[in-house]
Amino acid sequence: MNAQLGDDVNTWKPALGCHAVGALNDNGIRLLTFCLAHDLIVGSSLFPHKNIHKLTWNSPDVLKQQKKQLKFNSSNLSNRDILASFNATIGGKFNILAELDDTSDINKEWANFTDTVNSAAREHLGYRKGKQEEWISSESRDLISRRKRAKPSLGSDYQELNRQTRASLRNDKKAWRASQIRDVNGNIIKDEAARLQRWSEYFKGLLNADEPEETIDFSVFTQAEELNINMDPPVREEVDKALGLLKRNKAPGVDNITPEILKDGGDVIREWLLRICQHVWKNEVTPAEWGKGIILPLPKKGDLSYCSNNRGITLIDIAGKVFSTILLQRVKDEVDLKMRDNQAGFRKGRSCQDQIFSLNQIIEKCLDQQLPASLISLTSRLLLTQCTCPPCGKFSASMEYLPR
Structure with a gap:
């Protein structure tokens, strides 16, 4: 009022x-x-x-109010009645829209898809219950549970637990605030907008590399052999397989569509997603939103108030992952045939354990026999030479950069 x-x-x-x-x-x-x-x-x-x-x-400036991305309760899709109503809502919208042709705007089509799915999810699925505050410690949570059990009596025990709980929560809040982000000068940033700006500056400097001083002349390389890869537009079976490979309980991207909605949403969502993938394939243009992501900082070690002691992960749209999986399934078998046998990383059914074991054995034998050993890194032009001195048996290592 x-x-x-x-x-x-x-x-x-x-x-x-x-x-x-x-x-x-x-x-x-x-x-x-x-x-x-x-x-x-x-x-x-x-x-x-x-x-x-x-x-x-309440602040009249809605832009200053903190916004939190709410996640849909995808577990409700296991209920047949809810799933049927969810599919009916999306199917009605899907049938109203005109058939997508090669000249239509993919961003508009993607916006129709995300708006329809989000609207139907809000109506039929609802949101998950929010988690407890992250700054509350386990000791404070235990005190809260004990205070809750003692509340009916309202005796001296409850009053003492209430005092301890409030003191513990105050200490937790102080400790949490003390671990907030610092600026480049090491000062604590108290303003929320300034903290977000600091994160933005940090990740921009971390992820955006400078232009290389030396460029590669690709004309000196011989033309690679053409691979036998299917170049036809994606089909329904590929979309179904890509959705089957998606893991559940993963965070959504900017569109707020979870993997469960795409996996359990029914045939209408799969047909609509297939239509979008076919349009992207034919016109070679992806929705602009697929190029956006939500960067979340995860703590590492040390003082977490410094941005450098956190690592970022990027949450991208799940539909973009589906299209990328379709491309990967098409090229991986052909590319695997062209790889050398000693290439073990990022290959199906293989790992680098054998190479690590062999390298470890070589180094151990060189140390036992007091022989020099050299390791060349082709990516960084680094030569690492290690040897043992026969008279004294001491180990030494030297490092130098090789010319291109």
Whole structure:
């Protein structure tokens, strides 16, 4: 109501007590007039309280209000009735839209897809329950549970637990605030907008590399052999296989569509997703939103108030992962045939364990036999030479950069 009552007790007695705050405004006059006409009393003005406990306030600037991405409760799709209504809502929208042709806008089509899925999910699935505050420690959670069990008695035990719980929560909050992000000068950043700006600056500097000083002349390389890869537009079987490879309980991207919605959403969602993938394939243009991601910092070691002690992961749209999986399934078998046998990393059914074991054995034998050993890194032009001195048996290593 934004009503401020003022402190003119004599004029508005008995509706107003002596502990009201603020300057009387128009809404306050209306409220007090209503109370006098109906023999009502503003109870908050009868007792002494802190001013912050007497007033409530919401910022009129919605841009300053913290926004949190809510996740849909995808587990409701296991209910057949909810799944049927969810599919009916999406199917009705899908049938209304005109057939997508090669000249239509892929961004508009993607926006129709995400809007329809999100609208149907809000209506039929709802949102997951929010998690507890991250700054509350396990000790405080234990005290909260004990206080809850002791509350019915309201005895001395409850009062002591209540005091301990509130003190523990205050300490947790202080410790959490003390671990907030620092700026480049090492000062704690208290403003939320400034913290987000600091994260943005850090990840921009970390992920955006400078232009290379030396460029590669690809004309000197011989033309590679053409691979026998299927170049036809994606089909329904490929979309189904890609969706089957998606892992559940993964965070969504900017579109807020979880893997469970695409996997369990029914045939209508799969057909619509197939149509989008075919359009991307034919026109070689992806939706602009597929190029966006949500970067989340995850703590490593050390003082977490420094951005460098956190690593970032990027959450991208799940539909973009589906299209990437289709491409990967088409090329991986052909590319695997062209790889050397000693290439073990990032290959199906193989790992680098054998190479690591062989390298370890070579180094151990060189140490036992007091022979020099050299390791060349082709990616960084680094030559690492290690040897043992026969007279004294000491181990030494040297490192140098090789010319291109």
